[in-house]
Amino acid sequence: MSPAEEAANILEQFGVVSTGDLASYSPIDGSEIGRVGTGDPALAGDRAADAFRRWRSVPAPRRGELVRLLGEELRGAKEPLARLVTLESGKIVQEGLGEVQEMIDICDFAVGLSRQLYGLTIASERPNHRMMEQWLPLGPVLVISAFNFPVAVWAWNAALALVCGNPVVWKPSEKTPLTAEAVLALVRRAFERFGDAPEGLVQLVQGGREVGEVLVDDPRVALVSATGSTAMGRAVGPRVAQRFGRVLLELGGNNAMIVAPSADLTLAERAILFAAVGTAGQRCTSLRRLIVHEDVYGQLVPRLKQLYSSVRVGDPRELDTLVGPLIDEDAYAAMERALGGGLERVDGVAGGFYVRPTLVEVEQQEGRVLTETFAPILYVMRYRKFEDALRLNNEVPQGLSSAIFTNDLREAEQFLAAAGSDCGIANVNIGPSGAEIGGAFGGEKETGGGRESGSDSWKAYMRRQTSTVNYGKDLPLAQGIRFDIAP
Numbered sequence: 001m002s003p004a005e006e007a008a009n010i011l012e013q014f015g016v017v018s019t020g021d022l023a024s025y026s027p028i029d030g031s032e033i034g035r036v037g038t039g040d041p042a043l044a045g046d047r048a049a050d051a052f053r054r055w056r057s058v059p060a061p062r063r064g065e066l067v068r069l070l071g072e073e074l075r076g077a078k079e080p081l082a083r084l085v086t087l088e089s090g091k092i093v094q095e096g097l098g099e100v101q102e103m104i105d106i107c108d109f110a111v112g113l114s115r116q117l118y119g120l121t122i123a124s125e126r127p128n129h130r131m132m133e134q135w136l137p138l139g140p141v142l143v144i145s146a147f148n149f150p151v152a153v154w155a156w157n158a159a160l161a162l163v164c165g166n167p168v169v170w171k172p173s174e175k176t177p178l179t180a181e182a183v184l185a186l187v188r189r190a191f192e193r194f195g196d197a198p199e200g201l202v203q204l205v206q207g208g209r210e211v212g213e214v215l216v217d218d219p220r221v222a223l224v225s226a227t228g229s230t231a232m233g234r235a236v237g238p239r240v241a242q243r244f245g246r247v248l249l250e251l252g253g254n255n256a257m258i259v260a261p262s263a264d265l266t267l268a269e270r271a272i273l274f275a276a277v278g279t280a281g282q283r284c285t286s287l288r289r290l291i292v293h294e295d296v297y298g299q300l301v302p303r304l305k306q307l308y309s310s311v312r313v314g315d316p317r318e319l320d321t322l323v324g325p326l327i328d329e330d331a332y333a334a335m336e337r338a339l340g341g342g343l344e345r346v347d348g349v350a351g352g353f354y355v356r357p358t359l360v361e362v363e364q365q366e367g368r369v370l371t372e373t374f375a376p377i378l379y380v381m382r383y384r385k386f387e388d389a390l391r392l393n394n395e396v397p398q399g400l401s402s403a404i405f406t407n408d409l410r411e412a413e414q415f416l417a418a419a420g421s422d423c424g425i426a427n428v429n430i431g432p433s434g435a436e437i438g439g440a441f442g443g444e445k446e447t448g449g450g451r452e453s454g455s456d457s458w459k460a461y462m463r464r465q466t467s468t469v470n471y472g473k474d475l476p477l478a479q480g481i482r483f484d485i486a487p
């Protein structure tokens with residue numbers, strides 16, 4: 001079946017009517033697979049502000065119930081939604097399923113969290129006083145998501161935002177509007193079962209940059225959580241800061257892996273393959289730089305070249321395909337530029353941009369190696385001293401993810417220590433991509449500094465309030481200050 005026919009069937013299952021001015025094209029064959037209408041961002045701001053006034057006072061465990069129902073809807077629709085992810089983003093079937101599983105996982109996490117939005121009690125220095133900290137709903141959250149995780153990254157944000165008491169406005173990538181519509185259909189079903197969720201609690205606003213900008217500048221939007229390129233973050237961050245809004249940025253990565261002499265090379269090989277060629281190199285956590293010790297270089301690198309040549313590139317719907325198409329022609333052109341020309345298209349499905357993942361051996365870490373090209377290019381370099389490997393790991397502008405393969409405890413711990421990897425994610429004996437939702441996700445430097453998903457990332461979606469309560473009959477001042485009118 002053609003991607004267009006398949007997409008039409010799936011959209012029908014979700015009750016999504018394909019109409020409007022924004023077309024979606026499948027990277028599988030470049031064909032148009034559906035249309036959506038562009039939204040009205042100012043109206044979305046009004047509706048979100050109204051919804052916030054009601055939702056913030058709903059008890060958090062009850063808010064969790066809505067997310068629980070959404071998780072159930074996602075479980076029931078896992079296969080068709082994953083299929084639509086494959087059709088619209090070009091990721092292989094296994095990765096499409098993984099993406100929807102990631103949504104289900106974060107819903108489960110958020111449901112538990114809805115009963116655990118704990119604050120602290122703090123010892124007061126004054127007699128008969130109690131200090132405490134509580135976490136209160138923040139306000140509408142704008143989620144700007146990218147094509148490469150068209151639904152999971154929205155879910156990381158939305159599931160937490162909802163249990164934290166905040167409405168969600170979603171501006172998905174223009175390249176993946178249909179998966180967003182399908183998710184919204186599931187949200188509506190969850191709403192119906194929930195009963196009394198305020199209108200406008202979860203809204204989808206389709207369109208390009210201009211649509212996003214209206215909401216970025218809307219003072220009622222309390223948090224802008226944006227995933228995408230560093231250039232996008234540079235545009236969004238200062239605009240939100242200008243109005244003292246909150247931003248959570250998850251931008252580019254240029255993730256490295258160090259392979260030490262003691263590494264289990266069989267494991268390393270598999271990890272490298274998944275991280276560097278998986279999702280056709282279009283994850284923000286994709287492995288882009290491989291730093292190999294000179295003693296194992298001669299063994300590992302030829303083996304990788306062999307694996308690279310046997311990886312099956314093609315239609316992502318075929319089960320033995322490991323590498324699907326690039327998202328579009330621009331991505332292909334960017335890869336070709338990074339390689340200095342001469343990139344050949346691989347036969348996949350006519351109309352799609354299929355490429356063979358490429359390994360490039362370099363002597364120095366400079367020029368194009370310092371930039372993130374969203375394509376399956378892996379730069380390979382060698383090192384002699386461990387300090388040099390660490391330096392190479394850190395000497396790029398980005399700071400998302402990193403990994404080391406070593407069986408030397410000292411090296412592993414040094415990699416994780418204060419003078420070790422400077423990234424938000426640092427792994428030992430697993431690759432840099434494919435994180436679980438339970439940990440906080442995000443990175444430093446040009447990656448933007450935000451943290452989403454697990455651990456205590458939820459705190460970014462709430463307003464912290466410090467309260468001191470005096471239950472005594474005196475009014476002692478802090479720091480022992482005396483402030484009395486003389487008798």
Ligand code: UN1
Nearest residue numbers: 149283284285433434435
């Ligand atoms: C992204 O590419 O924006 O860790 C997110 C991973 C996935 C999420 C990637 N769980 O690779």
